[in-house]
Every structure is written in structure tokens, then in C-alpha cells.
Amino acid sequence: MPFVGRQRELRQLTAALSRPPVVILIEGEAGVGKTRLLHELAGHPMLIGRCHPMRFPYGPIVEALRDTCPPADLNPVTGALRPFLPEFAQLLPPAPPPLPDPQVERHRLFRAVLSLLGSLQPITLVVEDAHWVDPGTRQLLAFLARCLPEAVNLVVTYRAEDLAHPVAELLAHLPPHIDHAELALAPLDAGETALLAGHLLPEPRDLWPLTRGVPFAVEELARMLAEGREPGTPPALRDAVLLKLGSLPLAARRLVQAAAVLPEPTGQRTLTAVAGVPPEQGERGLAEAVRRGLLWESPPGRYGLRQPLTRQALCDSITPAARRRLNRRIDGPPQPQGTLSPREEQVVRLAADGLTNREIAEDLFLSPRTVEVHVANALRKLGLSSRRQLRTT
Ligand SMILES: Nc1ncnc2c1ncn2[C@@H]1O[C@H](COP(=O)(O)OP(=O)(O)OP(=O)(O)O)[C@@H](O)[C@H]1O
Ligand SMILES: [Mg+2]
Structure with missing residues (x-):
């Protein structure tokens, strides 16, 4: 599918990536085009790993590194990656002996990733969907961001709406020689949406009102319409x-x-x-x-x-x-007259809807006993003798 719009963002990204080392955060809602934007970047060697909703430990890093072809003469520390990367374990130095302290072991693992990336530069490590980042990768990224080798960039994409931890922490305490950039991808405007729809449908249709310019929604809606289905x-x-x-x-x-x-x-x-x-x-x-x-x-x-x-x-x-x-x-809803408190008004409205005290209690997060008291007070204030009368009030 032809790429639509985003020329400014492409220019911004290209400029930032050509001045390594840089940490770039790309934020945007689901389906807005973060992955596609990265695919449109020509001429920048990348290693891409995705975080997964199951948050596999170091999943995105393993995914990004497993297809690399490491050069000879690697730093012995990269041997620590052997168990993680059986795909090319034989190309790595021997695994160093285990360390008694897990924290020290982790530091060695982080240094191994850093060293392997350094041996592959110029390179951009892309970690996609960081709203699902696992704790290990999160720490590793914070470590990498602060000591990126001179020709290594780090790009992280995420959806702000699904974020559990602030990704912006990656930008905190960066040494002065490491640059950073943040890019927020907005949905396509009406004209760009029409362009995209034009590639997908035989006849012009205005898909913006139903999709609000989210390319994924545009594609899906266009597919439905092309198949003659109701939106x-x-x-x-x-x-x-x-x-x-x-x-x-x-x-x-x-x-x-x-x-x-x-x-x-x-x-x-x-x-x-x-x-x-x-x-x-x-x-x-x-x-x-x-x-x-x-x-x-x-x-x-x-x-x-x-x-x-x-x-x-x-x-x-x-x-x-x-x-x-x-x-x-x-x-x-039947509007009760009189001087009911806001809570009594709520209770009366629901009682008038035919709900039992128990259901009202559930609805309003109250105890059934409290509801009973509110109903009795409201009936008294309204001069009614039974809750059935509320329905006709
Ligand atoms: N500018 C664009 N022009 C044409 N198609 C686009 C554009 N942006 C995105 N698309 C298409 O919309 C769909 C969703 O895009 P993409 O997968 O990049 O979204 P995303 O932001 O990465 O979503 P998620 O958060 O789910 O990973 C893809 O099929 C993609 O090719
Ligand atoms: Mg994506």
C-alpha cells in the first residue's frame, strides 16, 4: 500500500538518525503508523525487536539480535549472550562462568549487549511496542541509552494509552554527547485519509468521520466496504x-x-x-x-x-x-421533585427504573442498607407511600 503523508516526520527521523548516538521515542495510538513510518526509513541499518503482551524477559532484545551476523574478534563479554542466542552461539566467545550475584551477572549481560551492538555499528536498535516492555528490557534500555556507542542509535515506539511505566525515563540523565528526540504521531488529516482511502476503494468515500484518520481503521473499514459489508x-x-x-x-x-x-x-x-x-x-x-x-x-x-x-x-x-x-x-428519567439530596436523586432515579435495592447498591457502590435508608427518606420527602409510585412520578 502506498505511503501517505508523514513527510515532515520522515525528515525529522532521518535527520536525527544521521547524528548518532541518539535516543528517539516515537509515540502514537494503536494503528496510527509507527511501524510503517520506520519501514519507510531507507538506508538506515536496523535491528528490530518487539515487546509482546506476555512480556517475555528480554524478548525484544533477543528478537532484534538473533538475526545478526556477528563479526569475528568479539569482546569475550559477549559470550554471556550464548544462552540467549542459540541461533549463532557458536560464533560467540565461550560463555563466561556464572557469577554468584545475580545483579553482577545482569550487569555483565547488559555489557554483552552493548558490546555486540558496538561491533555491529553503524546500527539502530529499534524496540517496538514498549508499552509491553518487560522489566529486564526496561532496565537494559535505560542502561544502553546512557552508554550508546558512537554509531549506535536507539529507537523506542509505544502507545501512551497502554503505557504502565513512563518511557520518557529513558531520556533522563543522558550524557551530553547522546542526543534525543521525541516524535508524536497524530492520525492522518481528512485529505490524507481520503488519499489512503482512494488507494483502497474503487470510488471516493469519506472515511475520516468513522476512522478519525487512523490508518489501520481506514484499511479495515475500506476492506469492509469493499466486501459490501455494513460498516x-x-x-x-x-x-x-x-x-x-x-x-x-x-x-x-x-x-x-x-x-x-x-x-x-x-x-x-x-x-x-x-x-x-x-x-x-x-x-x-x-x-x-x-x-x-x-x-x-x-x-x-x-x-x-x-x-x-x-x-x-x-x-x-x-x-x-x-x-x-x-x-x-x-x-x-422521571425527575423527582422536592429537596432530595444528590444521592437520593440518584437512588430514586434507579428505583424508578425498576431496580431493586440490591441492584441500586451495586450500581452506586453503596451497601443495600444505605440504599434502603435513601429510598425511605426520598419517599418521605416526595410524599409518596410506595416505591412503585416513583415510576409514575
Ligand atoms: N502513512 C501511511 N500511509 C499508508 N498506510 C499507512 C500509513 N501509516 C500506517 N499505514 C498502514 O496502517 C496500518 C497500521 O499501521 P502500523 O502497523 O504502522 O501502526 P502502529 O502505529 O505500528 O500500530 P500498533 O501500535 O498496533 O503497533 C498498516 O497496515 C500500515 O501499513
Ligand atoms: Mg506497530
Whole structure:
């Protein structure tokens, strides 16, 4: 598929890589084109290793090094890599004897990687998907970044929304002779999206509103349309989004599901009310859903799905009972009159939806006994004698 846009980023990267040693961080959401950008770099010898969701110890480093062809006369320390690289163990010096202290042993291993990279220079070590970095590789990268040989670069790609540890720590305490650069890849704009879609579809279609310019989404949507299918959540996106949804705290999950059911982006208060999340948890939940890239704030003050193509998968993840509750709250819940406290209002709304005290308790993260008290107080304030009357209030 022809490469679209990104000329500025390519120039920036090329310039940075041609001034080794440099540490480069490339950040961008899933499918935005980090890997593709690197593939477009011509003339820079690279060793590429990917981190894996299973976080195999030193997985990306082993992957990057296993296809190399090491020169003769390697530093004896590189023998420490023999057990990690059986593919060319016979080309490495003999393995040094084990050391009693694991920390010392680890330092020797790090020096071995450094020395092997030095013997392969000029070279760029690329570690992809560092949001899944294992602890060993994380430490190794911090070590390498600070002592890169003169013709070795380090490039690290990652998705900020899936990051557990700050990758920017790699840039901390770099010695003055080691340069650094950070590149944030934004989605394609409407024109670039149209260009990409033009390569994928026989007729022009505006795919930007549904894909927001994420090339992976553009490709997947174009495939669906080319096959004559209704635009829905592509399977590859569905699995990723459901996995992410499952990893969110309950309040954030509910907010995302509410946003999936609402046709338009809405303000925090409405979204929180529709989701049935207590306001004090709404703020934190919203921040988390935005940080994890499931929701975004656009236009300002309004929250909606970050990736519209995920709507179908998110809607399908809602149980029928929860869907009924969401719809009732969207359709305009019976507004209790009188001087109810905000908590009583919440409880009354749910009781009016037909929820039992136990269900309300679960919904609002309260004890059933507390709910019972709120319901009794609210009924008294509203001058009602039974909760059934709430439904017609
Ligand atoms: N600028 C572009 N022009 C054309 N196609 C692109 C462009 N950027 C990305 N693509 C295509 O979009 C798809 C996703 O891109 P890529 O795999 O590089 O994303 P990524 O940011 O590495 O995602 P992930 O975080 O999942 O690794 C690929 O098929 C890629 O070829
Ligand atoms: Mg990638």
C-alpha cells in the first residue's frame, strides 16, 4: 500500500538518525503508523525487536539480535549472550562462568549487549511496542541509552494509552554527547485519509468521520466496504477494544458503554448520569477512559468515543438489562421533585427504573442498607407511600 503523508516526520527521523548516538521515542495510538513510518526509513541499518503482551524477559532484545551476523574478534563479554542466542552461539566467545550475584551477572549481560551492538555499528536498535516492555528490557534500555556507542542509535515506539511505566525515563540523565528526540504521531488529516482511502476503494468515500484518520481503521473499514459489508467494528479492532474495556475500572467502563449508546458527544454531567455512575467517581472514570484512548473530549467539554468504529463492539458488550437501564436514563428519567439530596436523586432515579435495592447498591457502590435508608427518606420527602409510585412520578 502506498505511503501517505508523514513527510515532515520522515525528515525529522532521518535527520536525527544521521547524528548518532541518539535516543528517539516515537509515540502514537494503536494503528496510527509507527511501524510503517520506520519501514519507510531507507538506508538506515536496523535491528528490530518487539515487546509482546506476555512480556517475555528480554524478548525484544533477543528478537532484534538473533538475526545478526556477528563479526569475528568479539569482546569475550559477549559470550554471556550464548544462552540467549542459540541461533549463532557458536560464533560467540565461550560463555563466561556464572557469577554468584545475580545483579553482577545482569550487569555483565547488559555489557554483552552493548558490546555486540558496538561491533555491529553503524546500527539502530529499534524496540517496538514498549508499552509491553518487560522489566529486564526496561532496565537494559535505560542502561544502553546512557552508554550508546558512537554509531549506535536507539529507537523506542509505544502507545501512551497502554503505557504502565513512563518511557520518557529513558531520556533522563543522558550524557551530553547522546542526543534525543521525541516524535508524536497524530492520525492522518481528512485529505490524507481520503488519499489512503482512494488507494483502497474503487470510488471516493469519506472515511475520516468513522476512522478519525487512523490508518489501520481506514484499511479495515475500506476492506469492509469493499466486501459490501455494513460498516461495523472490524474484528481486529473489536478484540483490542474489548480487552481494553475489560481492564478499566467499573466506573470508567460504564462511562464508555454509555458513550457508545449516546448518539452524540455529551457533557460530563449527562454522561455520568446516563452511565449511572456517582459524580465523584465519574470524574476519575472519565479521566481514565480518556487516558486509555477509549473516549476523547471533542468538542471541548463534550465526551464521545475516541474511535467511532468501536461503537458496535462496545454496544454489543452491554448486557440487555444494563442496556434497558441506559436507555431509560437516556429517554429522560422521571425527575423527582422536592429537596432530595444528590444521592437520593440518584437512588430514586434507579428505583424508578425498576431496580431493586440490591441492584441500586451495586450500581452506586453503596451497601443495600444505605440504599434502603435513601429510598425511605426520598419517599418521605416526595410524599409518596410506595416505591412503585416513583415510576409514575
Ligand atoms: N502513512 C501511511 N500511509 C499508508 N498506510 C499507512 C500509513 N501509516 C500506517 N499505514 C498502514 O496502517 C496500518 C497500521 O499501521 P502500523 O502497523 O504502522 O501502526 P502502529 O502505529 O505500528 O500500530 P500498533 O501500535 O498496533 O503497533 C498498516 O497496515 C500500515 O501499513
Ligand atoms: Mg506497530
